[in-house]
Amino acid sequence: MRTQFIYGLLLYLFLLLPPVAYLLESIMITHMHMQMPLLVISGFLMGGILLKRFPRFFEKWNNNGIPGITLFLIIIIYWTIPRTMDEALTLQSIQAWKFISLPFLAGIPLRDSWKKLSKAGKNIIIVIFTVKYFGMGALYIWAEDQLCNNYLIIEQLTLGWGFITTAICLVIYLIYVFTVDPTKYE
Amino acid sequence: MGAVAEKRNSTAFRDSANKALGLNPQDANISKAYLLVGFIALLLGGLMGVIQGLNRAGVLELPTWLNYYQILTAHGLLLVVVMSSFITIGYFYAGFSHTLGGLLPKVRKMAWIGFGLKIFGFVLVVIPVLMNEASVMYTFYPPMAAHPMFYFGLVFIVLGVWMLAAGAFVNVANWRKNNKGQHLPILAFFGTGVFVLLVGATAIVAVEVIFMIIPWTLGWVDGINVMVSRTLFWAFGHTAVNIWYLTAVSAWYVIIPKIIGGTRFNDYLTRVVVIALVIMNITGGFHHQIIDPGISLSIKYMHVFMSLAIGFPSLMTAYAMFRVFERTGRRKGGKGALGWLRKLPWGDVRFLAPFIAMAAFIPAGAGGIVQSTNQLNQVAHNTMWVVGHFHLTLGMTVVMTFFGISYWLVPLVFKRVLTPAMNKVGVIQTILWTIGMTIMAFSMHAVGLFGSPRRTSFTTYGDFSSTLGWDPYMAAIGVGAVMLAIAGVLQIYAVFNMMFFAPKGKTEFPIADVEPDEAPTPYFTERWGVWVVLMLIVVAMAYVPPLIDMIVNAPPGSPPFKTW
Numbered sequence: 001m002r003t004q005f006i007y008g009l010l011l012y013l014f015l016l017l018p019p020v021a022y023l024l025e026s027i028m029i030t031h032m033h034m035q036m037p038l039l040v041i042s043g044f045l046m047g048g049i050l051l052k053r054f055p056r057f058f059e060k061w062n063n064n065g066i067p068g069i070t071l072f073l074i075i076i077i078y079w080t081i082p083r084t085m086d087e088a089l090t091l092q093s094i095q096a097w098k099f100i101s102l103p104f105l106a107g108i109p110l111r112d113s114w115k116k117l118s119k120a121g122k123n124i125i126i127v128i129f130t131v132k133y134f135g136m137g138a139l140y141i142w143a144e145d146q147l148c149n150n151y152l153i154i155e156q157l158t159l160g161w162g163f164i165t166t167a168i169c170l171v172i173y174l175i176y177v178f179t180v181d182p183t184k185y186e
Numbered sequence: 187m188g189a190v191a192e193k194r195n196s197t198a199f200r201d202s203a204n205k206a207l208g209l210n211p212q213d214a215n216i217s218k219a220y221l222l223v224g225f226i227a228l229l230l231g232g233l234m235g236v237i238q239g240l241n242r243a244g245v246l247e248l249p250t251w252l253n254y255y256q257i258l259t260a261h262g263l264l265l266v267v268v269m270s271s272f273i274t275i276g277y278f279y280a281g282f283s284h285t286l287g288g289l290l291p292k293v294r295k296m297a298w299i300g301f302g303l304k305i306f307g308f309v310l311v312v313i314p315v316l317m318n319e320a321s322v323m324y325t326f327y328p329p330m331a332a333h334p335m336f337y338f339g340l341v342f343i344v345l346g347v348w349m350l351a352a353g354a355f356v357n358v359a360n361w362r363k364n365n366k367g368q369h370l371p372i373l374a375f376f377g378t379g380v381f382v383l384l385v386g387a388t389a390i391v392a393v394e395v396i397f398m399i400i401p402w403t404l405g406w407v408d409g410i411n412v413m414v415s416r417t418l419f420w421a422f423g424h425t426a427v428n429i430w431y432l433t434a435v436s437a438w439y440v441i442i443p444k445i446i447g448g449t450r451f452n453d454y455l456t457r458v459v460v461i462a463l464v465i466m467n468i469t470g471g472f473h474h475q476i477i478d479p480g481i482s483l484s485i486k487y488m489h490v491f492m493s494l495a496i497g498f499p500s501l502m503t504a505y506a507m508f509r510v511f512e513r514t515g516r517r518k519g520g521k522g523a524l525g526w527l528r529k530l531p532w533g534d535v536r537f538l539a540p541f542i543a544m545a546a547f548i549p550a551g552a553g554g555i556v557q558s559t560n561q562l563n564q565v566a567h568n569t570m571w572v573v574g575h576f577h578l579t580l581g582m583t584v585v586m587t588f589f590g591i592s593y594w595l596v597p598l599v600f601k602r603v604l605t606p607a608m609n610k611v612g613v614i615q616t617i618l619w620t621i622g623m624t625i626m627a628f629s630m631h632a633v634g635l636f637g638s639p640r641r642t643s644f645t646t647y648g649d650f651s652s653t654l655g656w657d658p659y660m661a662a663i664g665v666g667a668v669m670l671a672i673a674g675v676l677q678i679y680a681v682f683n684m685m686f687f688a689p690k691g692k693t694e695f696p697i698a699d700v701e702p703d704e705a706p707t708p709y710f711t712e713r714w715g716v717w718v719v720l721m722l723i724v725v726a727m728a729y730v731p732p733l734i735d736m737i738v739n740a741p742p743g744s745p746p747f748k749t750w
Binding site (some may be wrong): 027029033035129146149154157158161162165166168169172177184185186 | 359362366367390483586709712715716717718722723727730731734735738739
């Protein structure tokens with residue numbers, strides 16, 4: 001658990017480095033599909049030690065995993081809105097909010113909630129993301145306007161297709177989950 | 187319940203029968219056919235190779251009806267596409283049959299249908315090559331365009347591969363149903379990874395060939411997006427090469443420890459290496475396009491990570507292999523820092539050939555890293571350096587491992603034995619091949635650094651003084667090629683002897699056991715569904731940004747060109 005915390009912290013500090021943040025934010029798709037998930041992962045890794053240290057707190061506020069996963073969903077959906085990504089680049093306070101919210105309000109609740117969710121609950125979350133990714137993909141691809149002041153239309157298009165391809169991968173995963181019964185093999 | 191018990195009993199029976207007999211005779215026929223085609227391709231492809239080598243050395247002028255680029259195309263296709271894939275499939279299908287308790291009857295049928303499709307496709311490919319209508323080389327880059335039949339042939343080859351992959355997956359799924367909760371036998375695990383990659387790689391080239399090249403060569407569309415087609419080609423081409431490499435690696439991890447009388451390296455690490463290679467392989471294709479125009483710097487920068495990431499499992503493999511050798515040598519009484527080396531069976535071709543193959547991968551891998559870096563690639567790209575590199579990786583690392591495999595796999599499937607005489611032929615062949623390939627590959631690397639281009643027929647460039655300095659290296663390439671040809675003939679002789687003339691007998695399928703006190707491998711390694719989805723996500727991450735750029739900002743499409 002301590003090792004995981006150290007890895008998570010190192011990843012977080014690495015992502016905080018200005019050149020790293022600048023590089024990842026300079027390309028729209030890496031900003032949303034690389035920097036943001038990595039921030040969540042850093043929180044996920046760091047969170048283990050907190051869950052162990054404060055079990056009562058998580059038991060009280062996230063007993064069945066639903067509050068935690070709801071918070072996770074709210075934070076993630078918030079960060080897929082074009083305007084929030086744009087603001088992170090223009091307002092320092094929003095940038096700071098990104099670096100706090102994604103690891104600590106999305107990564108840690110995800111870790112605490114995921115194992116508490118039933119199999120159906122997990123699949124519902126993946127279905128929500130699949131639908132959302134198709135929707136966001138359609139928005140970024142077919143919007144005729146520039147949605148973010150900081151990025152060109154071509155970047156927007158790339159991000160849109162990034163959403164669509166990720167959604168296709170999620171669909172493949174869902175087909176696998178719904179068609180293959182692991183109890184027959186495992 | 188009764189049916190399940192019966193099924194288990196029949197599986198157990200098949201397992202023990204396989205252990206006793208080596209391989210089910212009907213399954214052995216499949217491997218026989220694949221190995222036969224593979225080694226015939228080696229003979230023909232090798233012949234093309236020596237003609238090429240002698241032409242480049244300036245000692246053989248080709249007749250007017252035979253074109254250098256025609257031979258180059260045939261050499262590449264015969265060796266990289268036919269020989270490698272047929273031996274890989276023959277080897278893994280034998281492995282599935284042996285470790286999974288025999289192939290299912292429907293899988294056997296699928297393997298034969300796949301064989302038919304591949305051969306039919308290959309005939310379609312060969313006809314235009316022989317007619318000098320498809321001298322587009324192994325890479326078949328647009329805007330060079332071959333006769334449409336060439337591409338239709340490729341489609342059938344891909345269909346054959348898919349049929350074989352489906353067969354492999356059906357057999358693996360069936361075994362897992364009958365052996366719930368158990369880890370897939372390690373050779374079948376490697377085989378699963380190889381077939382997953384084969385499907386992934388060929389799916390990409392199928393998109394290129396079916397949706398882009400065929401409509402373009404048939405004249406249905408005016409132009410082709412060259413950058414997109416090149417990118418799709420390399421997502422396939424790079425993976426194809428790594429598939430043969432993964433096949434060689436499987437023999438290093440699983441077979442070689444048994445041959446030297448040792449045990450396998452950590453089972454967990456082995457499976458993680460396979461998974462890592464499967465997930466990260468396809469995205470490595472970009473390093474073939476470092477000096478292509480039209481790809482942004484950030485994408486080229488990203489490729490460094492994607493390409494070098496594949497180096498990690500390779501480094502793990504290097505460590506694992508030498509640890510196995512050392513552990514085995516010391517158990518046999520080897521003392522001191524390097525005394526264990528003397529305890530290894532150097533006179534056994536089944537070990538010697540793969541060992542040299544592994545050793546060759548050290549300079550080969552280092553050369554690969556050179557090419558993956560932006561600045562050094564500017565120097566080496568499109569020169570003979572690259573030809574030297576893939577003769578070290580494919581021609582030495584992979585092919586010599588395949589040769590090593592042939593000395594037990596061929597007798598095994600043909601129910602014969604490896605005689606001391608054939609072993610001796612093998613050792614001589616291995617030494618000759620090593621010397622020949624070392625001379626040839628070194629000369630290619632060196633002359634490449636001086637600027638000698640690849641893919642060109644013999645020329646003195648109007649006796650231009652600087653290029654005349656390349657000639658001694660070209661002569662050395664010719665010498666190497668001749669030695670390789672002799673070694674190739676010896677190999678074919680040994681293989682045919684082991685197929686049809688060696689004494690009848692039983693040969694063991696050499697699969698090493700793990701260390702007795704090894705910790706159990708976690709079960710998550712078996713979740714292939716998850717690994718495949720992860721592979722797809724990584725592929726999407728790598729290819730969406732450049733492809734969108736290439737499509738949206740595309741220059742006018744190119745018409746087909748016939749440059750030969």
